[in-house]
Amino acid sequence: MLLPGFYDFCCRVRIVSGQNALEKIPAMLKKMKAHTPLVVTDKGVVGAGLVDVVRDAVGKELEIVNVFDNVPVDSDYKIVDEVAKIYRQKNCDSIIAIGGGSVIDTAKGANIVASLGGETLLDYEGFSAVKRKLNPLVVIPTTAGTGSEMTLVAVIADPDRKIKMLFVSYFILPDLAVLDPRMTKTLPDFLTASTAMDAMTHACEAYYCLEKNPLSDSFAMRAIKIISENLLKVVKNPADMEGRLALANASTMAGVAFSNSMVGLVHNLGHTIGAICHVPHGTAMSILLPYGMEYNMHRCGEIIGEILLPLAGPEVYAQTNKKERPEKVVELIRKMNNDLYEATGGRHSRYLNEITDKNGAQVVPESLLPVIAQATMQDGARMANPEECLPADAMLVLEHAWQGKPLDRSKVNKGGTKVKY
């Protein structure tokens, strides 16, 4: 295993996983000396009956009375302040976040204000504003994909200034993440597919991007293996609870990997497409992943080739010539997307031009590609990509991904020195 010249790694979240993980929450909270949690969630989660599942599971040991279910899809600091206010009014001493990325980020932000005092989150902007342990925060992810239960960043928008504020601190990390398959049981097949491919992208990019380190590699490898073994199975059989638990684990492992090792081109393009055309994150990820690998292949082909082992198993790995491994990886990811496309009856998109909204209209028009390519310069993920990516390079990748043909690697600009990790 590669020893990088320098690395740092931190994932201080306690993880509880299992078919009965939810039942362990009351005891864990008691250990943290918390008794009155505030549940933060959104309407979708409540609608799917997931808060009731948690309520039943914790039983009489912990009464859940305070529930805030007004977190919107794009949360901002005003919501955060509101949550903190309720937290104080109801004399809560901890937060249980049930939901996806937006809910988790809101809960992280609210925990800052509620623990450190003050009226608004704006007081805590800047990289070193949070300097002490916050109150207990428990996270129960309901989508097996984002991995934000493992990240030390909370992204919260400020609609007045039109910026996204970044709150980065090890103290923001949740104290406890609970992985229970009951929470993802009701997820429709195409969302299971795209969120799992999101986790797959986290793991793959963490494995070949610049900040790779031994621990993130180890977690990424395992996540890739679990997803490739379980995803299709779960999509075809949604009641497979063991498979769902495996996917939830994979997502968390991928979260550990990418929160310590950063992501590259795929996220760079994916974030931008998401911001401009409102493509769901997971969809953009699964489409772009093979292109991100192809684009970087001349810089770190050998490392991409190693992904073949967890992705296809040792037999295929041994049979494939070393030089052909990276291409085989790309081929298999494409095949995986294709299989998911068939298994979900076409609801899992393979190319950018295939993405449609509820009314069947195309979401990413070809005319917007140059705009997207320019805007990729404004996304942080471009830093960790092994190869430099300027707008012209982004355009090349986007055109191919839109039409759905493999990247013409002879057209990629080369000229850097060997990648040093």
Added chain:
Amino acid sequence: MNINKYPEIHPGKKLFKRVYVAIMLWTVGKAIQVAAKVDKEVKEELAKLPDNFTLRMMVAPEKAFPLFFYAKTLPAFVVDKGLLFYGIQMILHKDKEGKIKYLGADPKGKKIDLNIVFKNIEAAWMVLSFQESTATAYMHDRFVVEGDLVHSLTFVRVLDIVEIFLLPKIIAKLAVKRYPKWAEMSPLRKFVKRVVIYIRAYTF
């Protein structure tokens, strides 16, 4: 136990690295100011920053670097009153007309919009002596960014272009991810800009 056996230790200073980093920051500041005037690509990149924007690059912790090395010998009120300024810093300002100006090293009375902070002098030394490229340094958490991350990306891109102008290929290759080919940047442009930037940075 005789506690005097274990004295309190005040770790020293790295004078050479301080001077080197301060000179490099000054050079980079001046060079960006000039490059913004003479090069179209740099100008276009910097146009992405909002107007009336102040950017600072500095070495942390600010208070560890009083401007005068003998500051410790001065009476406390001089230091406390802020008659001295601290830090190894470089401040760039973009005014209402979009002109870039190097504002020296004193942040007093300026509202900093974007703060790029090297975690310690060793980190700044490694980046500014080209032992670590900007991207590697970012990966190794050698610096942190306060303010909107998007603008720091613009700044890093400008830094890359200026480094390509100023440094010989063999060194610049260490500092940037991909050295541009002829098609992307002609040697003539590179050479002319290199001469112009050096002359104007050190004379005006």
Added chain:
Amino acid sequence: MKMHSSYDYEFLNYPKIISGKCSLENIPAELAGYDAQKPLVIVRKSLGKNGALIKKFIRAFADSMVIIGAIYDEVEDYAGISRAREAALLFKDRGCDSLIALGSGAAVDLAKAVNVLVSEKADNFSAYYEEKSISGILKPLIVVPAGLANGREASNNLIIDNREIKSDFLYPDVMVIDHRVAAGCSAADVAESAAIAFAQAFHSFVGNSGNSMVAALAHPALSYLSQYLERGMKKPQNKEASVALVNASVMASIAYANAKPGITNLLAEELARATGISSGIFMGILLPAVIDFLVKDKIKISDEFLLAAGSLDAYAAVAANERGQKGLETAKKLVGVFSRVLPVSLNELKVQKYILAEIARDAAQKSEGFFPAVDCAEILEASWEKTLTK
């Protein structure tokens, strides 16, 4: 291994790891993150005598706001209450707000103990040996591992005056691995530390408590041990090898804190208690016998062990049904290296044969019946006398 067991778990990997070039220089920024700027440094005596190393260490704090409260360098191979009290006094007298342990082993135990004394405002540990648990967050503790390790560096326990205290609050906050400190201990110390790391990683991996998270932590530890052990023992000055081996030791100790105790560790600790010789040496002696035992009883270990201890290609080249066996062979070869500098049999250490039965019984009891006393006795018996295979 059944799938069920590997996803049903509880896991915590608390310490942040910083490793590689210029890691020491990151300490002031890490301290600042906890609002601390005056650490008390606790150093192993053998390292403290190395003036050049201490100078390098202090140099890393130059141009920061950090003042080193004091460097307490009286720690020998053993952490005791009187030393802890002395250091705690120093801590309070200088108004320190954080702790740095420089060097592995007893220095870390002592730093954790001092932390309990100053944070919990306690005077001794008698209450903690019994029922009392540590009540909350302690002062920030940064560990810079170097030299002979005892496997508790990055872990959630401490041993003071031969008694153990365990609490998740005892995890250090940051582990800083830098070649300037890590390189240059003797080959025997390298081997002994590696034996502990291997035992911890091996048992985290093959034990039935192994969940996929623990395996993910133990994996790089085993990888580094198999890649760098030979080089690290031949050239303890080698920067890369020393950093890799300390990395392995740190990862193994976090993994092991999340796993059930392994048979090697239990036996070695009992032997160490009975003889006063450090447990790492016993692990070096016991490991070959433990592996032989697994081979003989055809106990199945996870396929992934081979992946961790060998390379990707080596793993893929072996047929699926032979991977467990091949993994054990690789392990056997790896632990064979220890015999070059460490003793190979209990007899060599003058361990009395009659105490073995008692040790086997104690270890079996500590494992809560997981390892039967017969198995323990068999392993001890096999390790008592061995022909040299140098």
